[in-house]
Amino acid sequence: MAVVSIDFETFSECDIRSAGAYAYADHPTTEVLCLAWALDDNQPQLWLPSDPAPAELFNLIESGAEVWAWNSFFETCVWNLVLKWPTVPFSQWRDTAAMAAAQAYPRALGKCGEFMGLPANHAKDKRGKLLIQRLCKPYRGKRLQDALLLQELYDYCLQDVVAEREIRRRLRALRPSEQRLWELDQEINWRGVRLDRESIEHALAVIELVEKDLNAKVRKITGHALTSTASRAKVMDWAASRGYALESYDKQAVAAAVQDPECPEEVRQVLQIRQALGKASTKKYEAMQAVLGQDGRAHGVLVFHGAATGRWAGRHFQPQNLPRGTVEVEPVIAALPLRDPEAIPGEPMEAMASCLRGMLIASPGNRLIVCDFSSIEARTLAWMAGHQSVLDAFRQGLDIYKVTASEMYGTPYNKVDKDQRFLGKVATLALGYQGGVMAFSKMAQAYGAEVDEETALKVRDDWRAANKPIVSLWTETQRAAERALRDGHTASTRCGEWRVVGSDLLCKLPSGRLLSFPRPRMEDGRLLYQGHNNKTHQWGEINAYGGSLVQSITQAIARDLLAEAVVRVEAAGYPVVLTVHDEIVADVPKEHGSLEEFEALMCEVPEWAKGLPVSAEGFEAERYRK
Numbered sequence: 001m002a003v004v005s006i007d008f009e010t011f012s013e014c015d016i017r018s019a020g021a022y023a024y025a026d027h028p029t030t031e032v033l034c035l036a037w038a039l040d041d042n043q044p045q046l047w048l049p050s051d052p053a054p055a056e057l058f059n060l061i062e063s064g065a066e067v068w069a070w071n072s073f074f075e076t077c078v079w080n081l082v083l084k085w086p087t088v089p090f091s092q093w094r095d096t097a098a099m100a101a102a103q104a105y106p107r108a109l110g111k112c113g114e115f116m117g118l119p120a121n122h123a124k125d126k127r128g129k130l131l132i133q134r135l136c137k138p139y140r141g142k143r144l145q146d147a148l149l150l151q152e153l154y155d156y157c158l159q160d161v162v163a164e165r166e167i168r169r170r171l172r173a174l175r176p177s178e179q180r181l182w183e184l185d186q187e188i189n190w191r192g193v194r195l196d197r198e199s200i201e202h203a204l205a206v207i208e209l210v211e212k213d214l215n216a217k218v219r220k221i222t223g224h225a226l227t228s229t230a231s232r233a234k235v236m237d238w239a240a241s242r243g244y245a246l247e248s249y250d251k252q253a254v255a256a257a258v259q260d261p262e263c264p265e266e267v268r269q270v271l272q273i274r275q276a277l278g279k280a281s282t283k284k285y286e287a288m289q290a291v292l293g294q295d296g297r298a299h300g301v302l303v304f305h306g307a308a309t310g311r312w313a314g315r316h317f318q319p320q321n322l323p324r325g326t327v328e329v330e331p332v333i334a335a336l337p338l339r340d341p342e343a344i345p346g347e348p349m350e351a352m353a354s355c356l357r358g359m360l361i362a363s364p365g366n367r368l369i370v371c372d373f374s375s376i377e378a379r380t381l382a383w384m385a386g387h388q389s390v391l392d393a394f395r396q397g398l399d400i401y402k403v404t405a406s407e408m409y410g411t412p413y414n415k416v417d418k419d420q421r422f423l424g425k426v427a428t429l430a431l432g433y434q435g436g437v438m439a440f441s442k443m444a445q446a447y448g449a450e451v452d453e454e455t456a457l458k459v460r461d462d463w464r465a466a467n468k469p470i471v472s473l474w475t476e477t478q479r480a481a482e483r484a485l486r487d488g489h490t491a492s493t494r495c496g497e498w499r500v501v502g503s504d505l506l507c508k509l510p511s512g513r514l515l516s517f518p519r520p521r522m523e524d525g526r527l528l529y530q531g532h533n534n535k536t537h538q539w540g541e542i543n544a545y546g547g548s549l550v551q552s553i554t555q556a557i558a559r560d561l562l563a564e565a566v567v568r569v570e571a572a573g574y575p576v577v578l579t580v581h582d583e584i585v586a587d588v589p590k591e592h593g594s595l596e597e598f599e600a601l602m603c604e605v606p607e608w609a610k611g612l613p614v615s616a617e618g619f620e621a622e623r624y625r626k
Contacts, residue, residue: 072097195297196360206352281352387467406424595618
């Protein structure tokens, strides 16, 4: 089968970083500057808009050629929306960035090439960033059309095809099931999720008025020393001038200062305004507005294999981390058309934040069916560890937090009190992946409770004593990974097979998918590998241990369960528009199917997960909610 590699360079007044590929391509100012394409290993050739349509390329695609690109959703959008060329089925598209992500390599073309050590003649041209700044968007308010720079851009586009092709040669291909899942992911992203455009616009108008009023109060309180609470440095300097030193300006530090009796009243008032403005989630509304296509839908908001475990990630308005509502949403949305903060039930900024999920709506004549796996990580962890008492509790429909507390304190299940259940909940969430005193304390704080070190230590020890199968799993997993790295042989565990292939340490999951830990090594008794550090948000070296490895495997298995559920519900006629953590959101015609069937489809357990007690619960609504 023929293989075609392509790459577009475009110009637009639209900011692709905020709008995303679809809305960017859908913008009236977007146009193609050039297309570089290559057949198989041939030299790339250039097509310009002034040239006749590339008949040879069309003929290759019509004959069934695979079409490869890096982050191919962009190429799909440009191909369909800007050029309006004959549609290429998603079954023919291939994405090298998805291959890199599945191998836990960097998702950016240049960074991936650097990580893989591509020679200069095959690497991405580093001058491209400057060329894009000059030619692909307005430069200093005007469009720059310089013949010499354009020729450089054409050469850069050709080189991107070379770099993508070389990286592809060095990567492992996606498994057939993963390739089909990626194709479905592209269909879901192309389908998009409908947003309530009018309510978003109304909400932004309300927020603007509230911000104007609150910033006026800031000016009055500070004697015009501050005009807003936006600048961290300015607010901290002003607070210091009032005799109060802020240690930080993040959410936790501001909340602590507001509760501090030593905080001067004028500083407290400014910080309370900061809290109110922070609740508005203004950027979320702006992001929703920016990503809307002309069809009123947000497209391309999911990232296939966005995490190293294989889980989807969100982009643009980040559907994965929309805040939970704290007020009743419908009365607020009903009042939004008035664009009057005083007409909003409750505190306006808190109300706006609460309504963010409700901006995701069903298509006309449809309803949203939303269904979430219940405690899927805790279930998967217990299944991996063979922790029968926990598995039995799930099968019997018992409260896992009460079960945990019962085993920790030797108290009968029906005698567990509220405080014990709370500690059981925090312990279940914080300690399953070898978390210690600090992990438990932080989790307790997240739920509004302060726990002293002595109590946290006792809870940790009690939890581990009550969950010995999980503790044993940590040790077994770490030893297997280290043995595979040290001896070069396959090391089997209850939850996967470890081996080294090339420069990667791999864990073969029960589903057959490979979980990758790039460039592993041992140093001073520690297992290290290269990856994206979630704490620093930078690419670098990560220290792995039993609990962290078990966490990766658990989340990867939960992802595989979700992925298979997505395939099943889609095949049954439920059009999926989003996945959010362990939840599926479908935009379904009102006459089709039922919530009960949807839940049953999600709960089908694949053969490879036999014995895992899966449960799911959902709802039907016109608007998305939690």
